[in-house]
Structures are given as structure tokens and as C-alpha cells.
Amino acid sequence: MTHLGRTVSILGVTGSVGQSTIQVIEELRGQGADIPVEAITAGRNLGGLAEACRRLRPKFAAVSDPALLTAAREALNGLGVEVGAGPAALEEAGARPSDWVMSAIVGAAGLAPTMAAVRRGAMVALANKECLVCAGxxxxxxxxxxxxxxxxxxSEHNAIFQVLTHRDRVEKLTLTASGGPFRTTSLETMAWATPAQACAHPRWSMGRKISVDSATLMNKGLELIEAAYLFGFPSEKIDVIVHPESTVHSFVHYVDGSVLAQLASPDMRIPIAYALAWPDRATVSTARLDLSQVGSLTFETPDAARFPALNLCRAALLTGSAATTALSAANEVAVDAFLESRIRFLDICRIVEEAMNSLEGSDAGLIAKTPSSFADVAAVDQAARVAAQRIAVSLAAA
Ligand SMILES: NC(=O)c1ccc[n+]([C@@H]2O[C@H](COP(=O)([O-])OP(=O)(O)OC[C@H]3O[C@@H](n4cnc5c(N)ncnc54)[C@H](OP(=O)(O)O)[C@@H]3O)[C@@H](O)[C@H]2O)c1
Known part of the structure; x- marks a missing residue:
């Protein structure tokens, strides 16, 4: 039995990671663990938020859209929960006194609520990679x-965290990538990929934005940036390798030639449970890895010609943190445009690249400077969104 007694909050409870977090909490509660829930948040999904309230019994629930306050109060009526709406309410969810906060809002929208948890010294389980890419x-x-x-x-960063025993004796890190749904697809076919095809990930069931990022390999590029900021390694010490079985979740190479890896079935409940029980481990009923069933593990070099996102991310990391902010913002705009069928699949990376080029050539080197405040980060983020939107509109009209 797991003895936790940890108060938790979940930012992004209605999403894929949020739902997996609920499952882990319910399973551990079923074993007798005491896991009170302080706060939960959603974007606009009131039905999902009400369902989460019934299952978790939080004290506070918030939605991102301030216009939904009345509707949220109605949807959560009778559940004994205090209700909030809008950016301040999301931040309040992060700021409320819980020991552990799951950061699982998608995109830069997760930054302010997660920072509210960081500022009070909480344990922050970081699923949202954009927080680090945007403001590392x-x-x-x-x-x-x-x-x-x-x-x-x-999962990759969780794997590294689990085997990072001697930080100052690391030669390099290798992040594994499944390769996404278009790993073996020709560029000609990728050009006509639909949102449904791009979201059909072969190994993981995830939200739509990260699914599209996985299809472009932008997700791996964002993870490269995330790893660089989180673990403090330069770009040249972080490799990416395609590993279609998604069984090895990353490697740490040490100076004596040893290579440590964490292996597991591709199931987000594993890293979530690890973070929730840390520094202990919890018993969770995830599929056990049967290597005789897996048979063989394969590895390939990523194809930079079909997947330019990786090099875009490396270039941004080398330019500096304003460039990674801009890249992440431009990518969010481009992915939205693709999911709304306004642009084609290959336009996503084109928009990101052109937005970066346009920012490098304007605004007195806005992205060459290192942001010294979160207000600076927000200004770069906004400039990149405007540039990306302009390019997306011109591509849509072409
Ligand atoms: N899914 C995975 O397996 C996985 C693995 C590793 C890392 N991650 C990272 O974890 C994060 C969440 O991924 P996901 O797949 O769980 O995404 P998702 O399924 O799309 O869920 C996103 C969550 O964020 C909420 N949200 C959306 N827009 C918002 C806004 N503007 N303000 C506040 N909340 C908002 C959504 O609420 P509504 O439901 O109301 O829209 C939902 O609760 C991403 O950063 C992703 O890169 C995910």
C-alpha cells in the first residue's frame, strides 16, 4: 500500500495527462492512500470539469474563459466546490496550498498558473513542456x-531524471522519439496529411496539439530545448534518435562508457505515478513490459529533410531563450491553423521558420536579447504570434 498523504492540484485536469493523473490518484486512493485535492482547472470543457469534481472532490475549480463563470457555477452546482474563471482564477489554482501540482495545461497558457505554484515552492510535476521552452x-x-x-x-525527461545519478559525469543525453505517424511517409504524401492523420499517433494517445507536434517532430525539438533548460546541458550534448517501439524512454551516457536508460510500456500513468510518489515509488497497474513480446528494439537517425523542426529547435536554442520563446509561440499558432484546416501540414514548419526569420530581421533584434522578466517573455511571445499569424494568413490565401 502507498502512504502518500500529499495534497494535490491539477492544472489541465480535462486533458489527456489530466485524465491519466485522475486515474493514478483513484488507483492509489483505492489502495488506501490519502490524497486530498485542493484545486483543478480546465480550459472550456465544463462537462469534463464537473466529472473531475465528482471524482476528485476538489475545494476549488477554475476555467480559463472568464465569460464561462456563470455557466461553470451552474455546471458545478451542488458539488461543494468554489468556482473561478479567467486568468486570475487559473493562477489562484496554482497558488492555493497544495504540496504537489500537476502542470498539464497545453501551451504557453500553462506558464502563469505553473509559476504561481513555483513561487510558493511547491513540488511541480511538469508535463507542460512549453513552460520551459517559453521561459526556460x-x-x-x-x-x-x-x-x-x-x-x-x-516521459523522456522523466526517464533521464530517473537515471541521472552523476550529473557532472555525463557525456551526453539521448532523447528517443517514436517517429510519429509519418515516420516512413514520403514528403509528397505528408504534404496532403489531414489533421486526423496527423493526430493518429502510433504509440501514445495524447491531446491534439502534442499529437501534431509529434507528427512534425517539433515535439522532439521542444523536448530538446526542455532538456537543455531543465538539466543544464548544451544542445551539442543532447542527441535525438528515432525508436519506433517507444520502449526506451531516453538514455544518459556517462564518461566511463556506461549508458543508463529507463524502459517501460508507453503509458503516461508511469511517469505521473513516479512524480506523485517521488522520492518513493507507488504500485500502479500499468501494462508490464514484456521484452520477449517486444522482440527487438530498433533505432534510426531522424530524417532532417522530412522533419525540419528538429533543426529549427536546435537553431533557436543556440540563438537564446527569446528565440525558443518565439519558436514555441509561432508553432502554437501554426498548429492551430493546421488543426482548423487553414494551412497544410508542411506549412507548419514553414510558418515557424519564416516567423523566426522575420523576427530576426525586425524589432531591433527582439529575439537576440535574453528576456530578463516574464513581461519580456510575453512581449516576445506576442510578437511571434503576430508574425506567425500573418504568414499563416498569406499561406492560406495562396
Ligand atoms: N498527452 C501526453 O501524453 C503528454 C506527454 C508528455 C507531455 N505532455 C504535455 O502535457 C501538456 C498537456 O498535454 P495533453 O496531451 O494533456 O493536452 P490536452 O489533452 O489538449 O489537454 C490540455 C488541457 O489544457 C486545458 N487548456 C487548453 N487551453 C487552455 C487555456 N488557454 N488555458 C487554460 N487551460 C487550457 C484543456 O482544457 P479543455 O479540456 O477545457 O480544453 C485541458 O485540460 C502539453 O504541454 C503536452 O506537451 C503531454
Whole structure:
């Protein structure tokens, strides 16, 4: 039996990671663990939020859209929960006194609520990779200043965290990538890919934005940036390798030639449970890895010609943290446009690249400077969104 007694909050409870987090909590509660829930949040999904309230019994629930306050109060009526709406309510969810906060809002929208948890020195289970890609150095600085514990939940970073025994004896990290749904698809076919095809990930069931990011390999590029900021390694010390079985979740190479890896079935409940029980481990009923069933593990070099996102991310990381902010924002705009069928699949990376080029050539080198505040980060994010939107509109009209 797991003895937790940890108060938790879940930012993004209605999403894929949020739902897996509920499952882990319910399973551990079923074993007798005491896991009170302080706060939960959603974007606009009131039905999903009400269902989460019934299952978790939180004290506070918030939605991102302020216009939904009345509707949210009605949807949650009788569930004994205080209700909030809008950006301040999301931040309140992060700021409320819980020991452990799951950061699982998608995109840069997750930054402010997660920072509210960081600022009070909470244990932050970080699924949202955009927090680090968008504001890496400032985010890490704040976590250190406030004594927050960052527990990576992205499966690759969680794997590295689990085997990073001698940080100063590391030669390099290797992030594994499934290769996504278009691993073996020709560029000609990828050009006509639909949102449904791009979201049909062969191994993981995830939200639509990260699914599209996996199809472009932008997800792996964002993870490269995330790893660089989180673990403090330069781009040249982080490799990416395609591993279609998604069984090895990353490698750490040490100076004596040893290579440590974490293996598991591709199931987000595993890194979530790890983060929830850390530094202990919890018993969860995830599929056990049967290597005789897996048979063989294969590895391939990513194809930079079909998947330019990786190099875009490396270039941004080398330019600096404003560039990674801009890249992430431009990608969010491009993915939205693709999911709404306004642009084609290959336009996603084109928009990101052109937005970066346009920002490099304007705004007195806005992305060459290192943001010194979250207000600076927001300004770069906004400039990149405007540039990406302009390019997306021109591509849609072409
Ligand atoms: N899914 C995975 O397996 C996985 C693995 C590793 C890392 N991650 C990372 O974890 C994060 C969440 O991924 P996901 O797949 O769980 O995404 P998802 O299924 O799309 O869920 C996103 C969550 O964020 C909420 N949300 C959306 N827009 C919002 C906004 N503007 N303000 C506040 N909340 C908002 C959604 O609420 P509504 O439901 O109301 O829209 C939902 O609760 C992403 O950063 C992703 O990269 C995911």
C-alpha cells in the first residue's frame, strides 16, 4: 500500500495527462492512500470539469474563459466546490496550498498558473513542456529561488531524471522519439496529411496539439530545448534518435562508457505515478513490459529533410531563450491553423521558420536579447504570434 498523504492540484485536469493523473490518484486512493485535492482547472470543457469534481472532490475549480463563470457555477452546482474563471482564477489554482501540482495545461497558457505554484515552492510535476521552452532560464531561476521541486513528467525527461545519478559525469543525453505517424511517409504524401492523420499517433494517445507536434517532430525539438533548460546541458550534448517501439524512454551516457536508460510500456500513468510518489515509488497497474513480446528494439537517425523542426529547435536554442520563446509561440499558432484546416501540414514548419526569420530581421533584434522578466517573455511571445499569424494568413490565401 502507498502512504502518500500529499495534497494535490491539477492544472489541465480535462486533458489527456489530466485524465491519466485522475486515474493514478483513484488507483492509489483505492489502495488506501490519502490524497486530498485542493484545486483543478480546465480550459472550456465544463462537462469534463464537473466529472473531475465528482471524482476528485476538489475545494476549488477554475476555467480559463472568464465569460464561462456563470455557466461553470451552474455546471458545478451542488458539488461543494468554489468556482473561478479567467486568468486570475487559473493562477489562484496554482497558488492555493497544495504540496504537489500537476502542470498539464497545453501551451504557453500553462506558464502563469505553473509559476504561481513555483513561487510558493511547491513540488511541480511538469508535463507542460512549453513552460520551459517559453521561459526556460527565468523558470529555472524562479524554481531555485523559491525552493520549488521540478519533477519532469514528459516521459523522456522523466526517464533521464530517473537515471541521472552523476550529473557532472555525463557525456551526453539521448532523447528517443517514436517517429510519429509519418515516420516512413514520403514528403509528397505528408504534404496532403489531414489533421486526423496527423493526430493518429502510433504509440501514445495524447491531446491534439502534442499529437501534431509529434507528427512534425517539433515535439522532439521542444523536448530538446526542455532538456537543455531543465538539466543544464548544451544542445551539442543532447542527441535525438528515432525508436519506433517507444520502449526506451531516453538514455544518459556517462564518461566511463556506461549508458543508463529507463524502459517501460508507453503509458503516461508511469511517469505521473513516479512524480506523485517521488522520492518513493507507488504500485500502479500499468501494462508490464514484456521484452520477449517486444522482440527487438530498433533505432534510426531522424530524417532532417522530412522533419525540419528538429533543426529549427536546435537553431533557436543556440540563438537564446527569446528565440525558443518565439519558436514555441509561432508553432502554437501554426498548429492551430493546421488543426482548423487553414494551412497544410508542411506549412507548419514553414510558418515557424519564416516567423523566426522575420523576427530576426525586425524589432531591433527582439529575439537576440535574453528576456530578463516574464513581461519580456510575453512581449516576445506576442510578437511571434503576430508574425506567425500573418504568414499563416498569406499561406492560406495562396
Ligand atoms: N498527452 C501526453 O501524453 C503528454 C506527454 C508528455 C507531455 N505532455 C504535455 O502535457 C501538456 C498537456 O498535454 P495533453 O496531451 O494533456 O493536452 P490536452 O489533452 O489538449 O489537454 C490540455 C488541457 O489544457 C486545458 N487548456 C487548453 N487551453 C487552455 C487555456 N488557454 N488555458 C487554460 N487551460 C487550457 C484543456 O482544457 P479543455 O479540456 O477545457 O480544453 C485541458 O485540460 C502539453 O504541454 C503536452 O506537451 C503531454
Amino acid at each position: 532560464p527565468l523558470f529555472i531561476e524562479a524554481a531555485n529561488a523559491h525552493g520549488a521541486t521540478l519533477l519532469p513528467v514528459d
